[in-house]
Amino acid sequence: MSSIIQLLPDHVANQIAAGEVVQRPASVVKELLENAVDARATEIKLIVKDAGKTLVQVIDNGLGMSVTDARLCFERHATSKIRLAEDLFSLHTKGFRGEALASIAAIAHVELKTRQEQEELGTHLVIEGSKFTSQEVAVLPKGTSFSVKNLFFNIPARRNFLKSDTVEFRHIVDEFERVALAHANISFMLYHNGSEMFNLPASNTRQRIVNIFGGRTNEKLVPVKESTEIVEIQGFVTKPEFAKKNRGEQFFIVNNRFIKSGYLHHAVMAAYEGLLKDGCQPGYFIYLDVPPNTIDINIHPTKTEIKFDDEHALYAIMRSSIKHSLGQFNVSPVLDFERDANLDTPYNYEAKEAVMPEVHVDRNYNPFAVEEKPVRSASMSSGSGSFSSPSFRKTQSQPAWESLYTGISTSSSEDIAEINFESEEVTGSLFNDTEVEQAVYKTYQIHKKxxxxxxxxxxxxxxxxxxxxxxxxxxxxxxxxxxxxxxxxxxxxxxxxxxxxxxxxxxxxxxxxxxxxxxxxxxxxxxxxxxxxxxxxxxxxxxxxxxxxxxxxxxxxxxxxxxxxxxxxxxxxxxxxxxxxxxxxxxxxxxxxxxxxxxxxxxxxxxxxxxxxxxxxxxxxxxxxx
Missing domain, CATH: 3.30.1370.100 (MutL, C-terminal domain, regulatory subdomain)
Incomplete structure (x- = not known):
């Protein structure tokens, strides 16, 4: 019986691996930006066309690569980050699996331009579907330029599953913001379809947050800082009144790497207990620095999830530090035992008694008295402009009830005989037809729902x-x-x-x-x-x-x-x-x-x-x- 198990060709294995590494254009952006950061670049430029479907290009001024490294970086499991399995628990860099570039080259047209600082000439490589089509020496600036064109050109089914340009570009911006927030000391730029979207100069963490999310963000931020043997926490949380319905501005960055953690998010929400409206989410930018040997970041293909050794202690430290910051900056209510001198009674009023209010009653006032009309004087009628009566109150000559009967004649009884009275019709029903019809079609609300x-x-x-x-x-x-x-x-x-x-x-x-x-x-x-x-x-x-x-x-x-x-x-x-x-x-x-x-x-x-x-x-x- 012939064997049925066979080894996959390299190009098929690379395409399968690409399904895990490259899910959309944003995945390419993430891998290339992290490689540029690992190359010790101080300036990184990201150029995108058609939300990454046509072009994703990352240009940096980092260390660059030699001719051998330029060829070897596209091989599977080729990396400069680790040597032994133990190195996985002492990582200080981003990419370490050695599958990213190989996976990208298997499903796109890749162009690499790189030069080291000590070299006069650089290397220019062109790869199409894992096949090297050209390699030549070229005059290039220091650093590396990766161009990924026509993503998923050989896998049309994967390309059809991509969303609209707006959705895909939003994912690219998310990855760009995560890397930019983790490295405020590096200058980042983003261009989409020829227009500049972001130009972030190297700055501190607070200024980087303001540059990304707008100038009004500065007034929303409350600083958080705590240092312990387990973790060192610093960053910012937003004030409760600026909470939003969505979870857009929420970032956990552990050892300069963005992560997602529902457990830590619950700790933040516990610190905001009683301060948020229903359905609202606070914004936070929390930077955690922990010993590399206390975390495991190799539990998810996208490396956005981390396993902590002591999660319970980290939860307690996170919750208490944020709650302390909110109370320290008078955002949340706290018990204050210090007396405010502005609320004390002045010494001049200390021995002074309270003045009781007095009520004055006009005992000569009669509500049933007949008021007199103001009499117009002769001088007023002649145009002198003065009144003879000293009183200006409105008066009338007769009671108001007598005016109701003025104009009614009681001369003859014939007028009374002509008055017709409507006879009341007696029916056998308590309600008439109109009332019954209204009762039938009346609407009712149950439980306000x-x-x-x-x-x-x-x-x-x-x-x-x-x-x-x-x-x-x-x-x-x-x-x-x-x-x-x-x-x-x-x-x-x-x-x-x-x-x-x-x-x-x-x-x-x-x-x-x-x-x-x-x-x-x-x-x-x-x-x-x-x-x-x-x-x-x-x-x-x-x-x-x-x-x-x-x-x-x-x-x-x-x-x-x-x-x-x-x-x-x-x-x-x-x-x-x-x-x-x-x-x-x-x-x-x-x-x-x-x-x-x-x-x-x-x-x-x-x-x-x-x-x-x-x-x-x-x-x-x-x-x-x-």
Whole structure:
């Protein structure tokens, strides 16, 4: 019997390994940026086209590579970071597996230009699908330039699974920010489709955070610092009033490496206990320095998860240090036993008694007295401008009740005979037909969540949140497609601050937002000015609405303009729809029922959830037939 197990060819093995290492263009960005950092570069430039699908290029001024290293770096399991298995527990660098460049070269067109400082000439390599197509000597600047073009050109199925350019570029920005935050002493630049997105000079940690997330971030930060034998913690957390609905500005950096840790995140949330609104997330930029032999970073292919030796002690230190910082900077309430001298009673008032208030009563006042009309003097009528009476109170000559009977004639009894009286009709029912009809079609609200209305066949139960989402979704979608919506102008325009990536997304959907009723007076490099709002949007809801809209579109933005408008309408409907727990008046309930069944698809919400159910009389009879 012939053997059925065979060794895979190198190019197939590299493509399989690439599936673990390279999931999207952002994975290439991460590997190349970390290699540039390990090369001791002081200036790193990232150039991206079409969200990395066409080009990802990283240029650095680091050590560079020799001719032999330039060829050897594309081989599998070739690395300069480790020699023994024990080295995995004393790592001070980023990449160490030796599979990244080999995996990238297997699924893209790679061009490498590198030169060491002591060499006069450098090396220029071109690789297509793990095959070296050319190698030549060239005049190059010091450092290394990696160009990755046409990602997944030989794996079209993987390329089809990529999201839209907006989503993929957002992942690239995330990786860029993580590396840039971990190395504030290195200058970083990011260019997308020829335009500069970030230009971050070498600075300290606080300035790097401000340069990435905008100038208004500086006032949100609260410093955190703690030093123990187990860990050294430093960084910043944001004040509770600046908490957001999403988890965008949350970074744990351990030994200059970004990680994700739900356990440490829970420690931060425990420190904010009682300070945050429901559903809000604080921002934090926490840098941890721990001994390399106390962590294991080789437990996940992307190296974003770390195993700590003593997690319980780290949890306690993290929670207490953040809670101490929030209390120290008067962000959270603390017990203060020191007396504030400004609240003391002055010495001049120490022996002074309190002055009791006096009440004055006019004993001559008679509310039933007849007031006299002011008499106009002859001098007033002649134009002298003076009154003869000293009193200016309004008076009348007769009591008010007598004026009710003036003009009524009681001369004859014939007028009284002509008066017709309506006879009361006696019916056998306690309620008339109109009252019965109103009682039948009356709506009721149950648990501030459902609207119940009787119908001919039984009972109608409506989910008020989903129903309102459907109503508002069709309204916004109609406004966007028809490009005509009413707008209410603001007396004082709103100024909202965002970072660069969020502003680019607002510019992209500016036309669709304007069709819904938004009016943007200005879109600057770090803020926007809103001068008009849709009719059903209040000023307090604008920042929350745009924040949730940006978050939704960053996760998944469809390619076509109609689909993008659909996503905007869905996001706005979800943000502005009435929530569960809101008490609705009877008129609001009836209006929601009528508006729901006036929609084109009243059966489901914009997110394909049922908006109402019906219970027939037969179903109710079966319930009582037990």
């Amino acid at each position: 459902y609207i119940v209305s009787p119908i001919k066949s039984g009972l109608l139960i409506i989910d008020q949140k989903r129903a309102h989402q459907r109503i508002m979704y069709e309204q916004f979608l109609r406004s966007i497609t028809v490009q005509h919506a009413a707008s209410q102008q603001l007396l004082f325009p709103l100024v909202l601050h965002y970072n660069k990536t969020e502003l680019e997304l607002i510019k992209e959907m500016q036309d669709a937002l304007q069709n819904t009723g938004f009016v943007f007076a200005e879109i600057n490099h770090d803020h926007i000015v809103v001068s008009g709002l849709p009719v059903n949007v209040s000023e307090s809801e604008v920042s929350i609405l745009l924040e949730e809209l940006i978050n939704d579109l960053q996760q998944e933005v469809p390619d076509s303009s109609f689909s993008q408008s659909d996503s905007i309408a869905k996001s706005m409907a979800r943000s502005l729809a009435v929530k569960t727990g809101v008490l609705l008046s009877e008129r609001e309930q009836e209006n929601m029922v009528n508006s729901l069944f006036a929609c084109k698809e009243p059966n489901v919400s914009p997110f394909n959830k049922p908006t109402f159910i019906t219970l027939s009389v037969e179903d109710l009879d079966k319930r009582f037939a037990i």
